[in-house]
Amino acid sequence: MNTHVNAGQRLDSLPIGKFHRRLVLLVGLGMFFDSFDNTLSAGVLASMLDTGFSTLELNSLFLSITFAGLAIGAAFAGWLGDRFGRGFAFQFSLALFGVLALCAALAPSMEVLIALRGLMSIGMGAEYVICYGMITEFIPPGRRGRYLGLLGIFAGLGVSMSSLIGWVVIPAWSWRGMFVLGGVGAMIAWWMRRDMPESPQWLESRGRYDEAEAVLQRIERESGVSSQDVGPAQVAHQPAGATDGKAEWVPITVLFSRPVIRRTLMALILTVTCLFGSYAVTGWMPTFFVEQGMDVSTSLGFNAAIMSGYVAGPLLCVFIVDRLGRRRSIMMFGTLSAVFAGLYPFMSEPALVIAVGFVLVGTVASFLTLGLGTTPEFFPTAFRFRGGGFAQTVGRIGLIFSPFAVLWLFSSYGVFGVILAVSGMYVIVTLLNAVAGVDTSREALEQIAPEGDTNDVPTGPGDAHAPLRKSESSSGAALSGSPGTAWQPDARD
Missing domain, CATH: 1.20.1250.20 (MFS general substrate transporter like domains)
Structure with a gap:
């Protein structure tokens, strides 16, 4: 057993x-x-x-x-x-x-x-x-x-x-x-x-239980927790007849199956926005300054001062994100990015250019950190890295074409066009996240976990949920739960 x-x-x-x-x-x-x-x-x-x-x-x-x-x-x-x-x-x-x-x-x-x-x-x-x-x-x-x-x-x-x-x-x-x-x-x-x-x-999801247990015991020792401290709710047994060896490999098409597709789309929207917004703001800032009449030397000096927000933003995340929750933090930084991106083109005084630019870069960097860092949570262990990797792949393909989009906006509408387009993207993704936020709690992931992804599916008597019934997704991968549970407001991050 x-x-x-x-x-x-x-x-x-x-x-x-x-x-x-x-x-x-x-x-x-x-x-x-x-x-x-x-x-x-x-x-x-x-x-x-x-x-x-x-x-x-x-x-x-x-x-x-x-x-x-x-x-x-x-x-x-x-x-x-x-x-x-x-x-x-x-x-x-x-x-x-x-x-x-x-x-x-x-x-x-x-x-x-x-x-x-x-x-x-x-x-x-x-x-x-x-x-x-x-x-x-x-x-x-x-x-x-x-x-x-x-x-x-x-x-x-x-x-x-x-x-x-x-x-x-x-x-x-x-x-x-x-x-x-x-x-x-x-x-x-x-x-x-x-x-x-x-x-x-990952070891557990592949059926390598002994290795998973050995790694866990090592981590628990280094965290000051002995094996005696692990309660019965945390260590259970597979039901009789469970298969040995590796769990079934889930094809990438699972990302487009009914229970998962909306999570995949939200991950794509979030990743594309955070990558494009960061590139548009940080990559084009010196050009914006020159367009506003500064010489190149002054432009680079302003840019260096403002880019320090790239460190200050994530530093703020360290202190507030766990208090607010990751979804609420993404919404907050998305809103602030939209507001300060909208304000930035109207700044002309050097002090205000630096101050507003610094806050803008800080909020954009925070949104980037949380956007890229949170999307892997949308998916269960068996395809977590492919879910996050697919979202980043699409986002980075978008970056290949983004210089042309930014250049067209800049040529047609100036600094206002670029910044306000970025601001609009942050508004849209913030509203989407507020209305249809992805539940990243373990119970929600159980509903879309493929059969054999034992990490996310509790089976023992001490667990909060009984084993989920197996069903076939449109991709042919075995999935658990109904589509209605795959997309709920995030109550507890």
């Missing part, structure tokens, strides 16, 4: 301990170097243009290849994480862009560098999905908002430090030095993360 270890419930009930703090540090380091490598383009491309290593056309191709690689990486991470495990995907993605960053530093031509950058970006895109997914699976819901905020701080510091370090390194060691630093840093983080355990929720 197999042992059902109730990994999700046991992880959710743990106090924050040594394991959680180390996990967030190591995940955060990966996010830092991911953001560092992703944003080193500005200084690197300018330097290569100045030395004749590249041209404007090749620089544009470099950026397009980067966006495409990020989109492919997001999709790749979802498949890799659900098929081979979170730990494997976690390390593989970091090693991929770390090794290729070192190779990029030796590129003999811009064409070779572009090819390496495309492959490197696949690892970077995968890392974004995996880092947020790891926080979702390991951190208890009551503290998850705080740690998503910390992850956002690591990402913001990566963006900030990329510009600051580039200002020093590129003149001294050329653009190649930036790739060396990013690659070496990523490999150091990879080495530090080599002993991170596999997700016990």
